[in-house]
Amino acid sequence: MFRYILKRLLLMIPVILVTSLVIYFAMSLTGGDPAIYLAPENASDAQIQQIRVDLGLTESFPIRYLKYMAGMFRGNMGTSYVTKRDVFNTFMTRLPNTLQLAGASVLIATLIAIPLGIYTAIHQNTWKDTAGMIFALFGVSMPNFWLGLMLIILFSLKLGWLPSGGKTGLLSLVLPAMTVGLGLAALITRTTRSSMLDVIREDYIRTARAKGCSEKRVIRKHAMGNALIPIITVIGMQLSNVLTGSVLAETVFSWPGIGRLIFDSISKRDTPMVTGSIILCSVLMVAINLLVDVIYAFFDPRIKAQFMRKV
Amino acid sequence: MVDISINSISGEQELKSRSLGQETLRRLLKNKGAIIGMLFLLILIIAAVLSGFIYDYDTDVISQNIGERLQWPSRAHIFGTDELGRDIFIRILYGARYSLTIGSGSVLIGLIVGVIFGSIAGFYGGMVDQVIMRTNDILYAVPNIMIAVVIVSLLGTSTFNLLLALCVSASSSFVRIARASVMTIRGQEYIESAYAMGLPTWKIILKHVIPNSLSPIIVQVTLLIGTTIISASSLSFLGIGVPSPAPEWGAMLSAGRSQIRNASYICVIPGLAIMFTVLALNLLGDGLRDALDPKLKK
Numbered sequence: 001m002f003r004y005i006l007k008r009l010l011l012m013i014p015v016i017l018v019t020s021l022v023i024y025f026a027m028s029l030t031g032g033d034p035a036i037y038l039a040p041e042n043a044s045d046a047q048i049q050q051i052r053v054d055l056g057l058t059e060s061f062p063i064r065y066l067k068y069m070a071g072m073f074r075g076n077m078g079t080s081y082v083t084k085r086d087v088f089n090t091f092m093t094r095l096p097n098t099l100q101l102a103g104a105s106v107l108i109a110t111l112i113a114i115p116l117g118i119y120t121a122i123h124q125n126t127w128k129d130t131a132g133m134i135f136a137l138f139g140v141s142m143p144n145f146w147l148g149l150m151l152i153i154l155f156s157l158k159l160g161w162l163p164s165g166g167k168t169g170l171l172s173l174v175l176p177a178m179t180v181g182l183g184l185a186a187l188i189t190r191t192t193r194s195s196m197l198d199v200i201r202e203d204y205i206r207t208a209r210a211k212g213c214s215e216k217r218v219i220r221k222h223a224m225g226n227a228l229i230p231i232i233t234v235i236g237m238q239l240s241n242v243l244t245g246s247v248l249a250e251t252v253f254s255w256p257g258i259g260r261l262i263f264d265s266i267s268k269r270d271t272p273m274v275t276g277s278i279i280l281c282s283v284l285m286v287a288i289n290l291l292v293d294v295i296y297a298f299f300d301p302r303i304k305a306q307f308m309r310k311v
Numbered sequence: 312m313v314d315i316s317i318n319s320i321s322g323e324q325e326l327k328s329r330s331l332g333q334e335t336l337r338r339l340l341k342n343k344g345a346i347i348g349m350l351f352l353l354i355l356i357i358a359a360v361l362s363g364f365i366y367d368y369d370t371d372v373i374s375q376n377i378g379e380r381l382q383w384p385s386r387a388h389i390f391g392t393d394e395l396g397r398d399i400f401i402r403i404l405y406g407a408r409y410s411l412t413i414g415s416g417s418v419l420i421g422l423i424v425g426v427i428f429g430s431i432a433g434f435y436g437g438m439v440d441q442v443i444m445r446t447n448d449i450l451y452a453v454p455n456i457m458i459a460v461v462i463v464s465l466l467g468t469s470t471f472n473l474l475l476a477l478c479v480s481a482s483s484s485f486v487r488i489a490r491a492s493v494m495t496i497r498g499q500e501y502i503e504s505a506y507a508m509g510l511p512t513w514k515i516i517l518k519h520v521i522p523n524s525l526s527p528i529i530v531q532v533t534l535l536i537g538t539t540i541i542s543a544s545s546l547s548f549l550g551i552g553v554p555s556p557a558p559e560w561g562a563m564l565s566a567g568r569s570q571i572r573n574a575s576y577i578c579v580i581p582g583l584a585i586m587f588t589v590l591a592l593n594l595l596g597d598g599l600r601d602a603l604d605p606k607l608k609k
Contacts, residue, residue: 018449144541146578
C-alpha cells in the first residue's frame with residue numbers, strides 16, 4: 001500500500017511538467033502582451049518597453065520557460081506580474097477559503113443525497129421515488145449561479161437572514177455552500193439511487209432476506225456498503241470539480257477563493273500567477289484522486305487485496 | 312454494445328415487422344417525461360425560429376427605451392422590461408436562438424471530432440490509442456469551465472470562440488464513448504467477415520462500426536447539449552461568452568444582477584428559461600436511453 005501511494009506521488013512529476021509547459025506556452029505565445037494591460041492608459045512606447053524589460057518579457061520563450069522552471073525546482077513559483085506578490089503565498093492565502101467552501105458543499109450534498117438516493121431506491125416506482133427523482137432532475141438542470149442568485153433574493157433580500165456576499169464568518173458560508181451543494185446533491189442522488197438499485201437485485205441480498213434479516217438491517221448492513229463505491233467515485237470526481245469549478249459561485253457571492261483568483265489572473269494575462277495556480281491545482285487534484293482510491297480500499301476489502309497484489 | 316434489435320420483448324413475428332427506429336420511437340412515446348421534453352423543445356425551436364421573422368433585431372431586441380425601464384411583468388410586457396427598457400419576453404425568445412445554436416452546434420462539432428479520434432483509438436489500439444487517450448485524459452481532468460475560460464480569454468470574446476471552447480470539452484466525452492463502443496464491436500464476427508470480404512478499414516469503421524455504436528452516442532448528445540447550454544450561459548454570465556447587447560440568457564442574468572434589489576424578475580426569468588430548456592433535454596435524454604437500451608431501464 002505504501003509503495004503504491006509513493007508510486008502515485010511520483011507520477012505527479014510528469015503531470016506538473018506537462019501542465020506547466022502547456023499553460024506557460026498558451027499564456028505567453030497567444031495571450032497578448034501583459035505589458036499593455038499593466039501600463040497606465042496614456043503610457044508612452046518607451047514606458048511599455050520598460051515594463052517588458054522589467055518583467056523579462058524581452059527574452060525568447062524557451063529561455064523564459066527554463067528560467068521559470070529552474071526557479072520552481074528551487075521552490076520559487078515566481079511573483080505575480082500584477083500584484084508583485086509571491087505566487088505560492090497568494091495561492092495559499094486563498095486556498096483555505098476554497099477548501100471551506102468545497103468541504104461545506106460536499107457535506108451538504110452528501111447529507112441530502114445519500115439518504116434521498118437510498119430512500120428513492122427502496123421505494124422504486126412509487127410516488128415517493130418520482131418526487132425524489134423530479135427534485136434531482138431539477139437540480140441537475142439548474143444553472144448553479146442562477147440558484148445562487150435565487151438564494152440571495154430569498155434569504156438575504158426578502159428575509160434578511162443571511163449575508164449576500166463576501167466572507168464575514170460562518171453565516172456567509174451558508175449560501176455559497178448551499179449553491180454548490182444542492183447542485184452536487186442532485187447528481188449524487190441519481191448515482192446513489194441507481195447504485196442501490198443494482199445492489200438490491202443481487203443474490204446475497206435475497207439470501208440476507210431469506211435468512212430472516214430485518215429490512216433495515218438488509219439495507220444498512222448488506223446493501224449500503226456495496227453500493228458505496230460508485231458513490232465515492234462521483235463525490236471524488238465532483239470534489240476536484242468544485243475546487244476549481246466553483247468560480248461561478250465565487251463570483252456570485254464575491255467569495256475570495258482560487259477559482260476566482262485563476263479567472264482574474266487569466267484575464268489580466270498574469271502568466272506566473274496562472275501557471276503557478278494551475279500547477280498547484282493539478283497537484284491538489286492528484287492528491288484528492290489518490291485519497292479517493294485509498295478510501296475505496298478502506299471500504300472494500302476486494303480492492304484492498306488488489307492493491308496488495310499490484311505492489 | 313448489445314445488438315439492440317433483439318432486445319424487444321414482443322415475439323419474433325412482431326419484431327420482423329418493425330424497424331429499429333420504429334421500435335425505439337414506440338418505446339420513447341410510452342415515456343411521459345420524454346414526450347413533455349420533446350413538446351417543450353419543439354415549441355421552443357418554433358418560437359426561436361419565428362422570433363426572427365416577427366421581431367426586428369435592431370428595433371425590438373436591442374434598442375433601448377429608457378422611458379419604459381424596469382417595469383414589472385404586466386399585460387403590456389408579460390415578462391417585464393430590463394434596466395434599458397427592453398422587453399424581456401422578446402429577448403428571451405430571441406435568446407433561445409443563441410442557446411440552442413451554441414448548445415447543439417458545439418456538441419455536434421465535438422461529436423464529429425470526438426467520434427473520429429475515439430474510433431481511431433479504439434480500432435487501432437497500441438501507441439495511437441495511448442497518445443489519444445492520455446491527451447484526452449488531461450482534457451477530461453480539467454473542469455470544462457476552466458478549459459473554456461482559458462480558450463476564450465486567449466482567443467478573445469466572441470460567439471464563435473465560445474462555440475470553439477465548448478466543443479473542445481464536448482469532444483472529450485465522445486472520444487471515450489466512441490472508443491469503448493468500437494473496442495467491443497471490433498471483436499465481433501461481422502467485422503471479421505467484413506475484413507474477409509476485403510473492405511478497406513475506413514469503410515468498415517464508417518459502415519459497420521459507427522452505426523453499431525450509435526445508441527450511447529445519441530443519448531450523450533441529448534444530455535450534453537443541456538450541459539453545454541448551461542456552460543455557455545455560465546461563460547456569458549462571467550462576461551466572456553456572447554458579447555452584449557445580444558440577448559443571450561446568461562448575459563441577461565449577468566446584466567440583471569445589478570438590479571437584483573428592486574427588480575428581481577430580471578434575474579429570475581432568464582434562469583427559468585435555461586432551467587426548463589435543460590430539463591426538457593434531460594427528460595428526452597433519459598427517455599432515449601431507456602428506449603434505445605431497455606436493459607438499462609431500472
